[in-house]
Amino acid sequence: xxxxxTRQPLTEGSDLLDTLVDIHSGPPPVKVRGQRAxxxxxxxxxxxxxxxxxxxxxxxxxxxxLVAYRVAIVTNSAPLVEHYRGxxxxxxxxxALVDAAERLSLDEPLxxxxxxxxxQVDRLTxxxxxxxxxxxxxLQAQGLSMPDILSLTQLVAFLNFQVRxxxxxxxxxxxx
Amino acid sequence: MTIPxxxxxxxxxxxxxWLEPLDYARATPTSLLLALExxxxxTTAPGAPRLMPDPAVTRPLLVSAILDEPTGxxxxxxxxxxxxxxxxxxxxxxxxxxxxxxxxxxxTPTIIERIFAxxxxxxxxxxxxxxVDYAVKxxxxxxxxxxxxLAQLRAVGLSDLEVLDLTHVVALVTWLNRLCQTLGxxxxxxxxPTSLP
Numbered sequence: 001x002x003x004x005x006t007r008q009p010l011t012e013g014s015d016l017l018d019t020l021v022d023i024h025s026g027p028p029p030v031k032v033r034g035q036r037a038x039x040x041x042x043x044x045x046x047x048x049x050x051x052x053x054x055x056x057x058x059x060x061x062x063x064x065x066l067v068a069y070r071v072a073i074v075t076n077s078a079p080l081v082e083h084y085r086g087x088x089x090x091x092x093x094x095x096a097l098v099d100a101a102e103r104l105s106l107d108e109p110l111x112x113x114x115x116x117x118x119x120q121v122d123r124l125t126x127x128x129x130x131x132x133x134x135x136x137x138x139l140q141a142q143g144l145s146m147p148d149i150l151s152l153t154q155l156v157a158f159l160n161f162q163v164r165x166x167x168x169x170x171x172x173x174x175x176x
Numbered sequence: 177m178t179i180p181x182x183x184x185x186x187x188x189x190x191x192x193x194w195l196e197p198l199d200y201a202r203a204t205p206t207s208l209l210l211a212l213e214x215x216x217x218x219t220t221a222p223g224a225p226r227l228m229p230d231p232a233v234t235r236p237l238l239v240s241a242i243l244d245e246p247t248g249x250x251x252x253x254x255x256x257x258x259x260x261x262x263x264x265x266x267x268x269x270x271x272x273x274x275x276x277x278x279x280x281x282x283x284t285p286t287i288i289e290r291i292f293a294x295x296x297x298x299x300x301x302x303x304x305x306x307x308v309d310y311a312v313k314x315x316x317x318x319x320x321x322x323x324x325x326l327a328q329l330r331a332v333g334l335s336d337l338e339v340l341d342l343t344h345v346v347a348l349v350t351w352l353n354r355l356c357q358t359l360g361x362x363x364x365x366x367x368x369p370t371s372l373p
Contacts, residue, residue: 030340036344038241077319128357153354153355158351161348161350167314167343168340170321171321171326172339172340175326
């Protein structure tokens with residue numbers, strides 16, 4: 001288990017995706033997003049619930065952020081890589097850990113639990129159709145609890161959503 | 177006796193979790209809620225993943241906001257995109273479910289059957305072609321989207337609001353597919369899916 005600081009993560013702007021689209025594509029923001037306030041609010045709520053939980057169970061805040069960071073790396077989402085790298089630093093992750101989590105090959109020394117988590121991240125992100133029941137059994141054998149596995153699966157699935165929503169918003173912003 | 181499904185089909189499918197729901201009793205209510213409250217699973221379909229014991233969270237806001245939005249991208253095109261994403265991701269359960277919804281709306285299985293048989297390059301009219309191309313690219317290569325992809329969608333008449341809706345559907349189904357694919361498997365069933373409320 002990696003020690004985690006108990007400090008709450010920094011408050012973001014009102015909406016992460018709007019913030020990232022603005023930063024990386026420049027104004028004007030994607031205007032039509034204003035007509036989808038319910039979706040937009042629910043997306044932000046999902047982000048906060050999964051990444052910035054008030055009372056995290058299953059994966060720790062640092063582990064959650066590492067998982068998110070790894071999905072951003074694997075999917076080559078530059079704005080989210082930068083965002084989660086910043087979050088990792090705020091949560092007290094060491095440079096060595098952040099570096100190890102961004103290498104394409106996960107053979108570099110990582111704490112065993114983190115290694116297990118990130119291997120599953122890679123599989124669920126890049127080859128979801130190869131997932132089997134045995135993988136869940138293996139995760140449990142490697143010490144992950146049921147809440148750990150559900151947290152991990154939810155996070156990876158959500159991050160794949162976040163990456164694609166942001167990519168579409170950036171495309172729309174660039175086409176204004 | 178349940179038979180695992182190994183090929184794309186429009187036949188009714190159920191979903192069998194690999195982690196038995198009984199095991200969830202060992203987790204605390206707080207841990208379950210935190211782990212599951214954002215699970216955007218359509219539990220209104222028979223056999224849909226029953227991961228959430230609390231009925232209050234069985235139909236999360238995000239799913240209904242994206243899939244059941246009354247304006248913008250027409251429902252049949254949402255279902256088409258959902259089928260395509262599920263097909264590309266190899267999620268047999270979701271492909272069958274959204275395929276069934278598509279057939280309900282169009283009253284013909286032809287297009288979905290052709291996609292399952294011939295793949296996403298099967299000939300289509302220009303507007304569905306552009307929607308399918310975008311769904312495939314956003315599913316497989318989200319980092320490669322270009323202004324030209326937006327231009328292609330606009331050229332067949334999609335408004336920016338429809339493009340946003342399409343983006344939301346593609347992204348959401350990539351989320352749902354991963355839950356279905358990594359926490360359980362599709363099995364044959366005799367039950368037709370029921371209509372969503």
